[in-house]
Amino acid sequence: MLSKKAKYAINALVHLAKQYEKGPILISDISEQENIPQKFLESILLDLKNAGILSSKKGRGGGYYLIKAPEEVNLADVMRLFDGPIAFLPCVTYKYYERCEECIDEATCGIRQVFYEVRNETVEILKRSSLAAIIKKEQLLSDQ
Amino acid sequence: MLSKKAKYAINALVHLAKQYEKGPILISDISEQENIPQKFLESILLDLKNAGILSSKKGRGGGYYLIKAPEEVNLADVMRLFDGPIAFLPCVTYKYYERCEECIDEATCGIRQVFYEVRNETVEILKRSSLAAIIKKEQLLSDQ
DNA sequence: CGTATTTAGCCTTTTTCGAGAGCAATTTTC
DNA sequence: GAAAATTGCTCTCGAAAAAGGCTAAATACG
Incomplete structure (x- = not known):
């Protein structure tokens, strides 16, 4: 959360x-x-x-x-600023990469693969969610 | 994380x-x-x-x-057991729904929409990642 | 110049997570 | 039935999150 x-x-x-x-x-x-x-x-x-x-x-x-345009501030950046990495595991983060201490072989770790996929999907959605995009969504919702 | x-x-x-x-x-x-x-x-x-x-x-x-078959234990269930909700916001969780205290109007909240989409993608991936599926992935990786 | 307004910085409290120590309970084996 | 092996339970400790209180610094306005 x-x-x-x-x-x-x-x-x-x-x-x-x-x-x-x-x-x-x-x-x-x-x-x-x-x-x-x-x-x-x-x-x-x-x-x-x-x-x-x-x-x-x-x-x-x-x-x-x-001071930044609403189009240029996205949720991924804001979340990283306050909560650090978005990914579930340190070994699949983009900007905060760290090996899992307990990991035996990262290259063949099936768990890592799953969370890598999750991270990619998540970051993609968050990156395109700028403040402007969010406001637009709210307008669409209240116009119904 | x-x-x-x-x-x-x-x-x-x-x-x-x-x-x-x-x-x-x-x-x-x-x-x-x-x-x-x-x-x-x-x-x-x-x-x-x-x-x-x-x-x-x-x-x-x-x-x-x-005691459960490896096909029947998936990552979504395990994560919920230990960390509670998978979603980023209480108002978009599946099994732990709660209104965001500070929220003014859930129905028109653009932030909620974004995190609802993230949750759906995430849970879908985690649900299909059973222990058996993970082991299979590891075998594929080490056979390369 | 001085006072009201508003942000800035520091210190304290409460709760939860990660980890470990130590002892209790249960089962097997001889 | 005693001893060894193993899981089960209860505390404790330190660090970080989620607040709230209090004081300082900067700015505008009369």
């Missing part, structure tokens, strides 16, 4: 993407409207800022805002 | 499946050959026994053995 951090991050990002280029949004607004504990949200937004996805402004009229 | 418990469980099950119907196997043998901490493995095997997948015999000549 996703960590709360990652889940909240995605919700906050979608929220900000809906108001892209409309100026800074208050943490407290996001917290209230998305039902995210405020203190927790603060550290999440800070992480997203340090990752170069958001920027912030202090003082009156301040808040957080998206 | 999989918990160590689930990963070790899968390795132990594949080990036992390779010796299906050849009598009880010692915990210590599995522990050594699969590089799994023995005490940890003990509790894992016990869980698998309580789940009706393994059975055990005490005393000399004792150990653990598979």
